[in-house]
Amino acid sequence: MPEIAEVETVRNTLKNMILGKVIKSVKVIYPKILDSNLEEFKSILPGKKFIDIKRNGKWLIFDLGDYYLLSHLRMEGKYFVKNHNEPINKHEHIIITFIDDTDLRYHDTRKFGRMKLIKKEELDSTPEIKKQGIEPISDKLTKEYLYSKIHKSNLPIKTILLDQTIIAGLGNIYADEVLFASHINPLKKGSDITLSDCENIKNTSREIITKAIDCGGTTIKSYTSSLGVTGRFQQFLAVHKREKEPCLICKTPIVRIKVGGRSTYFCPKCQK
DNA sequence: AGTGCGACCCGAACGC
DNA sequence: TGCGTTCGGGTCGCAC
Numbered sequence A: 001m002p003e004i005a006e007v008e009t010v011r012n013t014l015k016n017m018i019l020g021k022v023i024k025s026v027k028v029i030y031p032k033i034l035d036s037n038l039e040e041f042k043s044i045l046p047g048k049k050f051i052d053i054k055r056n057g058k059w060l061i062f063d064l065g066d067y068y069l070l071s072h073l074r075m076e077g078k079y080f081v082k083n084h085n086e087p088i089n090k091h092e093h094i095i096i097t098f099i100d101d102t103d104l105r106y107h108d109t110r111k112f113g114r115m116k117l118i119k120k121e122e123l124d125s126t127p128e129i130k131k132q133g134i135e136p137i138s139d140k141l142t143k144e145y146l147y148s149k150i151h152k153s154n155l156p157i158k159t160i161l162l163d164q165t166i167i168a169g170l171g172n173i174y175a176d177e178v179l180f181a182s183h184i185n186p187l188k189k190g191s192d193i194t195l196s197d198c199e200n201i202k203n204t205s206r207e208i209i210t211k212a213i214d215c216g217g218t219t220i221k222s223y224t225s226s227l228g229v230t231g232r233f234q235q236f237l238a239v240h241k242r243e244k245e246p247c248l249i250c251k252t253p254i255v256r257i258k259v260g261g262r263s264t265y266f267c268p269k270c271q272k
Numbered sequence B: 001a002g003t004g005c006g007a008c009c010c011g012a013a014c015g016c
Numbered sequence C: 001t002g003c004g005t006t007c008g009g010g011t012c013g014c015a016c
Helices: A004-018 A037-046 A122-125 A144-148 A159-160 A174-181 A197-218
Strands: A023-030 A051-055 A059-063 A067-072 A077-083 A090-098 A104-106 A114-119 A256-257 A262-266
Touching: A004 A051, A004 A059, A004 A077, A004 A197, A023 A037, A037 A114, A059 A174, A067 A122, A077 A262, A114 A122, A144 A159, A159 A174, A159 A262, A174 A197
Parallel strands: none
Antiparallel strands: A023 A090, A051 A059, A059 A067, A067 A114, A077 A104, A090 A104, A256 A262
16 A cells, blocks of 8 residues: 555656657546546546656645646546556556557546645645644654644554654554554554654654655566555564564564554554 | 544454 | 455545
């Protein structure tokens, strides 16, 4: 599932593949992916050029000149660049064809991803972007900021870390990893989180996301015509998806519980 | 306002 | 073997 590091990898890879390309036509096979008017989407895109690709939290932001195309991959969204004459896969829902007869194809087995076309000046007032919190790799993420957002909440810290309006881009995997690295129990209430905890969360989230982005970067060479989201970060996971396996620090079996409806992995000894 | 939960999807894992 | 059922996961929107 793409989190901030995977989205950053997709962004960098796509920049190398589609910047400068001009759209010839658009085919929308599954319109529910769009949070925009279908007819507008199909009529506005042709003629636009991909000028840049930005990112905010888990949102990809394609710069088309006077418009932005926003794209959220949710669980399994992927982009593929293919020749226009290749057969359309059953999970390819949006096809953007360029004047050089290559396609940018949006592929999503779960159909959870979303796209939205907005005028450039609307970016800062678009709800999806406006409510993004501070990214883990931003200098603006301070322990004081985190403490102010966390210490009045009765929710478990795991749930708080998944709130994109506080930290933008952390998902279920990295939230578990950050809490393990910070020695914080995922069920600890926001109101019990200390300033020192916040400093740990700030530091470990920056370290983990930076490392994950670096890992994603190392896989760029393996992308050819397909742009998956399989980074190499898996090999560094300390707790996530490691139920019953020994803790890397103390050998205690990793425990899996549900927090706020989400699978949560932690070490009961290291994360009291 | 803060919180909880169903809905959205469908492939994989599971149960019989 | 093959069928039906359950689960997961990010975010939204509705209910309380």
